Amino acid sequence: GQQLNQSPQSMFIQEGEDVSMNCTSSSIFNTWLWYKQDPGEGPVLLIALYKAGELTSNGRLTAQFGITRKDSFLNISASIPSDVGIYFCAPIPNSGGSNYKLTFGKGTLLTVNP
Amino acid sequence: EADIYQTPRYLVIGTGKKITLECSQTMGHDKMYWYQQDPGMELHLIHYSYGVNSTEKGDLSSESTVSRIRTEHFPLTLESARPSHTSQYLCASSESQRTGSEKLFFGSGTQLSVL
Numbered sequence: 001g002q003q004l005n006q007s008p009q010s011m012f013i014q015e016g017e018d019v020s021m022n023c024t025s026s027s028i029f030n031t032w033l034w035y036k037q038d039p040g041e042g043p044v045l046l047i048a049l050y051k052a053g054e055l056t057s058n059g060r061l062t063a064q065f066g067i068t069r070k071d072s073f074l075n076i077s078a079s080i081p082s083d084v085g086i087y088f089c090a091p092i093p094n095s096g097g098s099n100y101k102l103t104f105g106k107g108t109l110l111t112v113n114p
Numbered sequence: 115e116a117d118i119y120q121t122p123r124y125l126v127i128g129t130g131k132k133i134t135l136e137c138s139q140t141m142g143h144d145k146m147y148w149y150q151q152d153p154g155m156e157l158h159l160i161h162y163s164y165g166v167n168s169t170e171k172g173d174l175s176s177e178s179t180v181s182r183i184r185t186e187h188f189p190l191t192l193e194s195a196r197p198s199h200t201s202q203y204l205c206a207s208s209e210s211q212r213t214g215s216e217k218l219f220f221g222s223g224t225q226l227s228v229l
Contacts, residue, residue, distance in 0.1 A: 033217060042120075042204050042220030043157075086154065090218075101147075101172075102208075102218055106156040 003027075006089055006105030014113050019076040021108040023089035031092040032065050032072035035104070038085045046087075047074070079112050086110070117141055120205050120221035127195055128229050135190045135224045137205030146188040147218065149204040150174060157204065163188055195228045202226070 006023045013019060023032070031050055035043035047058050049065035049072060056063050062075045072091070076083055089105040118139040127133060139146065148161040149172075159172030163182040177199070178192050188207075192199055202225050206218040 035218075040223070040225070042206070042223050043218075044220070045217055048217065088157065101159065101162060104157045107154075109154050 004089070004091065004103060004105050006108060008108060009106065010109040010111070012111045012113065013079055015079060015081060017079055019079055019083070019110060020073065021075075021087060021110075022071060022073045023091070023105045024071040025091065026070065027091075027093060028069045029091035029093050030069075032063070033090040033092070033102075034061075034063050034072070034074050035088040035090060036085050037088065037107075043086075043088055076110075079110075081112050081114050084110055084112050118205060118207055118219050118221045120203075120224050122224060123222060124225045124227075126227045126229065129194075129196055131195050131228075133192050133195055133226070135203055135205075135226070137188045137190070137221060138186050139188075139207040139219070140186060141207060141209075141219070142185065143207035143209055143219075144185065145208045146182065147206040147208075148172070148178075148180060148188070148190050149206065150176065151202045151204060151223075153202070161190065195226075197228045200226060200228050 004025045034047045036046050037043040047063040052069045053067045054065040060077045064073045086107040086109050088107050090102050121136045144165045146163045149157045150160050158174035160176040161180040163169045169180050178190050180190050202223045204223045205221040208218045
């Protein structure tokens with residue numbers, strides 16, 4: 001199966017700082033999804049990327065679909081305490097099809113100190 | 115807005131008890147999933163279903179079982195709970211009509227503690 005690496009595993013930052021995390025793989029993907037999981041809740045979809053090189057923003061979040069189609073980046077600008085949580089990437093290959101099971105990265109645990 | 119519900123939110127039980135975790139979705143999704151997650155850790159797929167009367171084991175071996183008698187309902191059962199089953203259990207659903215509809219919608223989870 002595909003190998004999916006998400007880093008960093010955890011981050012401890014001060015409020016107001018920018019954050020960057022990424023996922024890389026040896027496989028090529030057609031779509032990259034980014035999810036956020038608040039403490040004690042289920043993950044929620046933040047951003048979906050569908051084209052290599054695509055740069056998409058959602059408020060203070062910006063995600064990019066790598067040009068090689070093997071990686072994706074998520075940036076958070078001017079972090080605030082409610083950004084705390086676990087961020088997961090979830091790529092989908094070109095051959096996904098309707099029976100494809102979504103694979104998640106291992107997650108980046110973000111802690112924001114006020 | 116996702117309409118997928120899990121009950122109970124929290125469950126503390128003794129060893130050996132039989133339990134059922136409920137999951138229901140009102141979106142008409144064919145595909146449903148159960149994930150197991152330890153605190154701050156990755157999501158492990160333990161069961162999934164592509165439709166009524168279809169259930170499959172996931173990537174992580176689990177002693178739990180599931181059933182899919184109705185599209186909207188995907189309960190998970192543990193016949194005899196043990197402390198090693200203590201974890202958060204997350205239910206999710208997605209469409210299956212077309213490629214690109216693999217976006218999962220998650221419930222809020224059930225935090226299970228077995229004493």
